[in-house]
Amino acid sequence: MRRSVRATFLATAFLIVATPAAAAEEVSVLEILELGAELAGTEVTVEGELVGDYGFRDDGSMWTQLNDDVYVHQPLREAGSPVGANVGIAVRMPADLAERLDPPGRYRYRGPVVLATGIWKYHDSKRSGESYLEVQSLTVVEPGRPLGEEVNWAAVIFGALLLTGAGIIALVSRPED
Amino acid sequence: MLIRPVREDFRVIGFYLGRIFLVVAAASLLPLAWAGIAREWNPFGSFLLMTGVFALLGVIGSRLAPGESGLDWSHGMVVVALTWLIVPIIGALPLLMSGHFGRPLDALFDAMSGLTTTGLSLLSDVDHVASSLNFWRHFLQFLGGQGIILAALTIFAGTGGITLYFGEARDERILPSVTSTARFIWAVSVVHLIFGVTALGLVGWLALGFDFDRSIFHGLMIFFAGFDTGGFAPQSTSVGYYHSGIFEGVTALLMVAGAMSFGLHYAMWRGPRRSVFANLETRTIISTFGFTMVLTLIGLAATGLFVNVAGLARHGLFQVLSAHTGTGFSTVPSAELAKWGGLAFGGVAIAMALGGMGSSTAGGVKSLRIGLTIKAVVNQIRQVLLPEHALVGTAYHQSGRKHLTPALIQSVMVISLLYVALYLLGAGIGLAYGVPLQESLFESVSASANVGLSVGVTDPSMPVLLEMVYMLQMWAGRLEFVAVFSLLGFVYAWVRGR
Numbered sequence: 001m002r003r004s005v006r007a008t009f010l011a012t013a014f015l016i017v018a019t020p021a022a023a024a025e026e027v028s029v030l031e032i033l034e035l036g037a038e039l040a041g042t043e044v045t046v047e048g049e050l051v052g053d054y055g056f057r058d059d060g061s062m063w064t065q066l067n068d069d070v071y072v073h074q075p076l077r078e079a080g081s082p083v084g085a086n087v088g089i090a091v092r093m094p095a096d097l098a099e100r101l102d103p104p105g106r107y108r109y110r111g112p113v114v115l116a117t118g119i120w121k122y123h124d125s126k127r128s129g130e131s132y133l134e135v136q137s138l139t140v141v142e143p144g145r146p147l148g149e150e151v152n153w154a155a156v157i158f159g160a161l162l163l164t165g166a167g168i169i170a171l172v173s174r175p176e177d
Numbered sequence: 178m179l180i181r182p183v184r185e186d187f188r189v190i191g192f193y194l195g196r197i198f199l200v201v202a203a204a205s206l207l208p209l210a211w212a213g214i215a216r217e218w219n220p221f222g223s224f225l226l227m228t229g230v231f232a233l234l235g236v237i238g239s240r241l242a243p244g245e246s247g248l249d250w251s252h253g254m255v256v257v258a259l260t261w262l263i264v265p266i267i268g269a270l271p272l273l274m275s276g277h278f279g280r281p282l283d284a285l286f287d288a289m290s291g292l293t294t295t296g297l298s299l300l301s302d303v304d305h306v307a308s309s310l311n312f313w314r315h316f317l318q319f320l321g322g323q324g325i326i327l328a329a330l331t332i333f334a335g336t337g338g339i340t341l342y343f344g345e346a347r348d349e350r351i352l353p354s355v356t357s358t359a360r361f362i363w364a365v366s367v368v369h370l371i372f373g374v375t376a377l378g379l380v381g382w383l384a385l386g387f388d389f390d391r392s393i394f395h396g397l398m399i400f401f402a403g404f405d406t407g408g409f410a411p412q413s414t415s416v417g418y419y420h421s422g423i424f425e426g427v428t429a430l431l432m433v434a435g436a437m438s439f440g441l442h443y444a445m446w447r448g449p450r451r452s453v454f455a456n457l458e459t460r461t462i463i464s465t466f467g468f469t470m471v472l473t474l475i476g477l478a479a480t481g482l483f484v485n486v487a488g489l490a491r492h493g494l495f496q497v498l499s500a501h502t503g504t505g506f507s508t509v510p511s512a513e514l515a516k517w518g519g520l521a522f523g524g525v526a527i528a529m530a531l532g533g534m535g536s537s538t539a540g541g542v543k544s545l546r547i548g549l550t551i552k553a554v555v556n557q558i559r560q561v562l563l564p565e566h567a568l569v570g571t572a573y574h575q576s577g578r579k580h581l582t583p584a585l586i587q588s589v590m591v592i593s594l595l596y597v598a599l600y601l602l603g604a605g606i607g608l609a610y611g612v613p614l615q616e617s618l619f620e621s622v623s624a625s626a627n628v629g630l631s632v633g634v635t636d637p638s639m640p641v642l643l644e645m646v647y648m649l650q651m652w653a654g655r656l657e658f659v660a661v662f663s664l665l666g667f668v669y670a671w672v673r674g675r
Contacts, residue, residue, distance in 0.1 A: 033512050037482065051304040052412050053395075055420075056386035063385070063420055065412065071302045082279045082301030084637050086413035090420060107217065107307040129488020130420055131509075147305075152274060155222035162229025166202075166236045173240050 024117045029068035029087050032120060036131060040122035046133065047115050047141060048072060051088065051105035054098055062098040066091045066116060066133070067105070075110050077147035091116055093135035102144030113142040181674035182667060188241045189248055193256045194263070195238015197325060201264055202231035204320060205313075208271070212309035220309045223271035230267050254663030260325055261652060261660075265289040268317060275310050277301050279637050282644060289648045291317035292325075293655035294538055296408020296505035296629020297620075297647065299637050303413045308394060311411050315401035321655070322405025322435065322538035323366055330359040358439075365442045366404065369434055373400035376427045385421055395419075403431035405538045408505025408629030417508040422491060428506065429498055436462075436502035436533030440576050455574045458534050461548035462501075469528040470497045476520025482513075493521070496630075500528035503539035505629020515616060515632035526619050529628045530600060540627030540654050542596045545575065546589045553586045595658050599625040599650055606646045607634060625650040 024043040032039060032046065048068035055063040067088040074080035093116075105111025118135040121127070205228045212221035248256070265288035273284035283299040290297045291314050300306070300314075352358045374396040381392030398411040412418040416428055434442075444453050453459055474493045483489040492508055499506045507514065517525070532541015552573055559569050571581040603621025608614060612634055620634040624647040635647070653661045 033510055036513065052418065053385075053387045053391050057384070058386075065304070065414060065418060067304060067413075069302075071305065076276050076302050076305060080302075082277050082637065084301055085298075086302055086304045088304070088413055090414070090417070092420075105305060107305055123483050123488050123492075125485040125488060127420075128422060128491045129483050129485070132420070149217070149219050151218040152222040155226040155274060159222065159225030159227070159229040162226070162233045166229065166232035169233075169236045169240070 029066065029089050032089055032133075033087070036120075036122045039120045042120055043117065043136075044120050044133070045115060045117040046089070047113065048088070049105050049113050050091075050101065050111045051086075054101070054104055056095050056098070060095050061092050062095045063090060063092050063132075064098070064104055065089070066114070072110075072113060075147050077108065077149065090130070090132035091118070091135050092132050093118070093138060097135065097138050101140070105144070108147050108149050110145050110147055112140050112144045115139040115141050179666070179670035179674035182671050186252065189252050190255055190259070191238045191241040193238075193248060193252070194259060195235050195241065197235075197256070197260050198231050198263075199235035199239060201268075201320075201325060202228055202235050204316070205231055205268075208309050208313040208316060211312050212307070215308050217307045217309045220271055220275065220307045220313075223274040224309070224313070226274075227267060227270045230270070234263075234267075251663055251667065254660040255667045257326055258656060258660040258664035261292065261656060264325060265292050268292065268313075271310060271313055272300070275307070277303075277306060277310075280641075282641060283637055286644055286648055287314070288317065289651050290629070291315075291407065291409060292321035293627050293651040294318050294322045294405050294407040294503070294540070295624060295627040295651045295655075296402070297624060297631055297635045297651075298409065298629075299635065299639075299644075301637060303411070306411075311398060314409050315398045315407070315411075318405045318407030318409055319401040322407060323362065327359050327362060330355055352443075361443065362439050365439060365446075369404050369431065370400060373404060373427070373431050377424065380421065380424045380427060381419075384423055385419060399428055400431060403428050403504060403506065404435040406432060406435040406502050406504040406533065406540070406627070407538075408499070410506065414510070415508070416495070416506040417510070425491070425495055425508065429495065432498055432502040432504045432506070435504070436537050436539040438534040438536040440536055441534065444576070452574070452576070457548040457552070457573045457575050458545040461551070462534060462544040465531050465544065465547060466497070466501050466528070469501060469524045469531070470494065471524075472527070473497050473521045473524030476522065476524055477517065479519060480517060480521060482516075496525055497528050500525045500628055500630055501531065502533050503529070503541055503626055503628045505623070507630060511631050511633045514630065518615075522615065522619070525630065526622055529619075529626050529630065530596075530622045532626050540625075542593050542626075546593050549573070549581065549586065549589045550593060552581060553589075556581070592657060596625065596654070599654060603643075603646050603650050606643050610640050610643055620647075621650065625654040627651060627654050 024045040026045040029046055029048060032044065046066060046068060048066040049072040050064050051067050052065045057063065065088045067086050069087040070083055071080055071086065076082060102112045103109060116133060116135045117137045118133045121134050122131050123129045205224060209221065209224040209228055212224050265285060269284040269288035272278060272287055273281055277300050278284040286299050352361055374393065377396030377399055378393045381387045381395050382389050387395065395411060401407065402409045410416060410418065416425060438458065441453055441456065441459065444450065473496065474489060477483060477489055477493050483492065495508050530541060531547055532543050533539025535543045535545045556569050556571065563569065572578055573581060600622045603624055604618040607617030607621060616632045616634055619632050623630050
């Protein structure tokens with residue numbers, strides 16, 4: 001009896017320790033931006049695309065930006081609609097978590113979409129008031145991938161014609177002094 | 178009675194516009210080359226088209242050889258006002274063709290915002306913008322901050338140079354000739370460019386851990402937008418993206434340098450440096466910065482958003498400096514800025530409305546006008562309090578000893594009141610669309626004073642009329658009204674004159 005109670009206790013304890021992500025509240029970046037103060041110090045999980053740069057610092061951390069907006073799944077380069085500004089927050093994580101990540105999102109590249117769990121630091125007093133997600137665990141939901149780019153041949157040809165026209169006018173019609 | 182402009186007037190205006198367009202065409206070869214080197218072929222096509230349009234208009238205009246009359250004051254003002262309207266229209270082509278804007282008007286809004294160094298933006302998904310397009314956005318701010326006309330004057334000198342120079346909202350000629358003044362301004366800017374990009378690039382590379390090429394890229398973009406008090410940034414989270422006090426410090430130095438008048442730069446370079454602090458304008462801006470800073474810090478402390486002094490001081494200082502210099506960078510999101518409320522909100526809004534120094538890249542009422550207004554009011558009070566025949570001193574120091582004359586006071590008051598009217602215009606239109614008073618006023622002041630801080634009113638879903646009013650505010654605010662009224666008068670005379 002005593003053994004079975006102990007086993008049950010240990011099993012329950014293991015479940016609690018082994019599933020920190022499940023305990024974290026899954027929120028959107030928009031919610032974090034709107035409820036920044038209320039969520040301060042709580043463990044949250046957010047999903048989004050890593051964009052910009054990976055800044056590996058001397059203290060063993062890596063800073064980047066996580067966007068959770070319409071462009072993550074409908075990039076403008078793939079017929080997405082321009083509906084407004086990006087919605088992103090800063091994320092800071094141990095450098096080793098970031099070592100195998102695909103490059104961050106930029107022009108012609110959709111960065112990796114990740115599920116990041118960590119503590120939301122709101123105007124962190126240890127970092128003179130910065131707000132960021134201190135990431136503890138990271139899961140890649142979708143790897144990064146290149147985005148297509150279409151050359152606007154009409155613009156190229158028309159532009160070249162205009163320049164040629166300007167050159168011809170400049171040559172044949174010299175200004176009077 | 179207004180005299181209807183004749184063919185010769187149009188030839189003169191067309192000729193000078195043509196020469197300016199040729200200079201802009203030459204400048205637009207830079208983003209074209211950038212796109213080619215970066216193999217960004219979609220923007221490459223749009224830059225080629227833009228360059229072609231500028232070049233063709235430039236060549237056609239510069240062939241309209243003007244007669245003996247030359248460029249008079251009204252021609253010069255019309256040329257300046259039209260330049261600042263047409264360049265954004267053509268400069269918006271690459272933005273429009275990028276697919277990052279829903280409406281053509283939105284692309285024009287961003288081009289106008291860039292050229293007038295405002296920094297408000299309707300661009301969607303800035304985090305995936307082509308590097309060459311980002312370069313063009315920031316380079317537009319550099320061109321606008323320095324002054325397109327100034328760029329043209331550096332290359333061609335002419336009899337009408339002085340008219341064009343003053344038309345672009347510059348109050349003082351630092352050196353005897355306009356061309357040498359223009360070249361001095363470019364020399365100052367190039368020195369700051371070298372210092373700024375090197376410092377920001379090194380911080381990005383060594384302290385932030387960015388790749389070397391990306392560090393230089395970020396350094397160049399932030400230099401253009403910081404020194405020219407523009408406020409665009411290559412990432413959606415503005416300067417908050419960098420999470421570095423050192424980076425913010427270097428950016429702050431560039432913002433201050435940009436908000437200083439070029440006359441003051443000249444005094445600091447060539448001396449005597451003591452005269453810098455004797456200037457009425459320097460004393461005024463230090464006082465108003467201190468005042469708005471204290472207001473903001475007290476207000477921020479009351480909100481309880483920051484739990485320690487370091488955070489409060491860092492973010493408060495940066496936002497007020499950004500507002501007062503007319504830059505528009507931020508280290509907090511728009512949604513949070515809107516929550517500041519009370520004194521903090523008021524401090525930032527007042528700082529935006531006051532603006533930087535005259536003959537600088539900053540907007541707003543300008544410190545010299547504020548200083549002269551205060552001096553005039555104080556003199557008036559002293560005149561009332563002193564015996565009837567007592568004489569009240571009217572001297573003030575501004576690059577030498579000068580006197581406060583009734584004509585000067587009148588001019589200062591008129592321009593200051595026009596700014597207030599402009600601030601109220603946008604706020605009124607915003608209110609009519611249901612935007613709360615506080616936010617309407619903030620965004621309107623931000624547009625008119627060419628600042629660029631936003632509390633979220635500027636958005637692709639904003640009403641078209643409000644968007645057009647903000648564009649008008651940016652244009653009129655940047656040119657300080659005179660050139661704008663000259664153009665309106667010219668058009669009126671053309672339609673109704675005899």
